[in-house]
Amino acid sequence: MKESLLLTPGPTNVPKRILDKTALPMIHHRTKEFQAVLERVNANLQKVFLTRHPVMTFAASGTGAMEASITNLLCQSDTVLSFSAGKWGERYRDIAKSYGMDVKSLEKPYGEAFTPQEVERGLAENPKAKAILITHCETSTAVTHPIEAIAKFTRDKPVLLMVDAISGLACDPLRMDDWGVDVVLAGSQKGLMLPPGLAYVAVNDKAQAAIAGSQLPKYYFDFAETLKAMKKNDTPFTPAVSLIRAMDEALAMLLEEGMENVWKRHAQVADFVKKKMQSLGLKLFSKAPSNGLTAIIMPDGIDSGNAIKVMRDGHGVVMADGQGELKGKIVRFAHMGAACTLPDAQRGFDAFCDAMNKTGFKAPVHA
Numbered sequence: 532m533k534e535s536l537l538l539t540p541g542p543t544n545v546p547k548r549i550l551d552k553t554a555l556p557m558i559h560h561r562t563k564e565f566q567a568v569l570e571r572v573n574a575n576l577q578k579v580f581l582t583r584h585p586v587m588t589f590a591a592s593g594t595g596a597m598e599a600s601i602t603n604l605l606c607q608s609d610t611v612l613s614f615s616a617g618k619w620g621e622r623y624r625d626i627a628k629s630y631g632m633d634v635k636s637l638e639k640p641y642g643e644a645f646t647p648q649e650v651e652r653g654l655a656e657n658p659k660a661k662a663i664l665i666t667h668c669e670t671s672t673a674v675t676h677p678i679e680a681i682a683k684f685t686r687d688k689p690v691l692l693m694v695d696a697i698s699g700l701a702c703d704p705l706r707m708d709d710w711g712v713d714v715v716l717a718g719s720q721k722g723l724m725l726p727p728g729l730a731y732v733a734v735n736d737k738a739q740a741a742i743a744g745s746q747l748p749k750y751y752f753d754f755a756e757t758l759k760a761m762k763k764n765d766t767p768f769t770p771a772v773s774l775i776r777a778m779d780e781a782l783a784m785l786l787e788e789g790m791e792n793v794w795k796r797h798a799q800v801a802d803f804v805k806k807k808m809q810s811l812g813l814k815l816f817s818k819a820p821s822n823g824l825t826a827i828i829m830p831d832g833i834d835s836g837n838a839i840k841v842m843r844d845g846h847g848v849v850m851a852d853g854q855g856e857l858k859g860k861i862v863r864f865a866h867m868g869a870a871c872t873l874p875d876a877q878r879g880f881d882a883f884c885d886a887m888n889k890t891g892f893k894a895p896v897h898a
């Protein structure tokens with residue numbers, strides 16, 4: 532069988548060029564050699580996030596960045612507006628709740644996206660809100676939120692727009708500074724084509740000003756300490772040396788291609804997958820589809836778990852089931868990062884067709 536292909540919304544396939552860097556002999560982190568790597572990755576991260584503000588890297592999964600953004604920028608007494616339309620929006624909301632904040636939860640049915648007007652209204656009804664929490668690509672439903680239009684309502688106000696772009700970064704367009712987004716979160720194992728283990732938080736001036744006023748306890752994920760160390764091309768604690776050297780390569784690959792082209796490639800592959808699915812008469816779950824993944828609704832009587840098993844065992848193609856109430860009901864066909872190419876999408880589609888035939892789909896399915 533061919534090498535297995537991860538068409539999951541994290542982890543994604545890691546190109547050999549990047550993987551090789553994780554196998555280099557270890558070096559010490561308090562050295563000129565490693566400082567040069569840190570200096571380069573910090574500069575290149577800004578080019579990928581499209582910001583002139585610092586982008587911090589932590590050794591953690593994406594959730595670490597979510598929690599750190601709450602503990603470093605907010606206080607327990609703050610009112611926080613959470614916009615959630617899926618599992619990931621709910622997680623961000625629940626982290627804020629776990630710190631005892633006054634969380635106003637605005638929710639949309641799964642599959643739908645908030646409109647900018649709904650965010651504007653939410654803000655008008657909660658003028659004291661210190662922050663807005665929202666997901667860029669809501670990975671559980673394949674929905675993308677209109678962050679650019681939403682930022683128009685927040686950029687000239689004190690409220691912080693905090694965007695979980697963990698699966699959206701380097702898949703769906705995101706221009707932190709041009710749009711005026713205050714906080715952008717990312718993770719290594721999605722569009723950045725890296726193994727899991729690194730989490731990122733970018734903070735603009737408004738967000739940096741909030742750091743000093745935050746009173747929640749923190750130690751490992753302390754933004755003030757992290758930013759101070761970054762100025763000296765250093766880290767407060769032992770960094771994930773191997774992953775950071777791999778990141779150096781991943782960022783070089785993205786910048787060689789150019790972010791515009793990376794986004795275009797994702798748009799093209801997303802379009803290909805959507806059209807193929809529609810040609811089978813299948814319906815898509817997302818009403819505002821992300822370019823990073825496509826969620827396909829299973830016809831009556833077909834459990835997505837069975838189809839996913841056929842793809843994995845018979846074809847070495849790995850896709851994700853729905854989460855929570857969507858389990859068994861949708862297949863999430865991710866096309867993010869390095870596997871976002873037409874040949875990989877075609878391989879995924881061929882496996883999908885075979886799996887649908889074998890699990891009892893009645894319509895004529897042929898690749």
Ligand SMILES: *Cc1c(COP(=O)(O)O)cnc(C)c1O
Pocket residue numbers: 540541592593594595619666668669670695696697698718
């Ligand atoms: C993957 C993901 C996360 C973080 O998940 P971890 O398992 O902690 O890396 C957060 N938000 C979104 C939207 C994601 O897709």
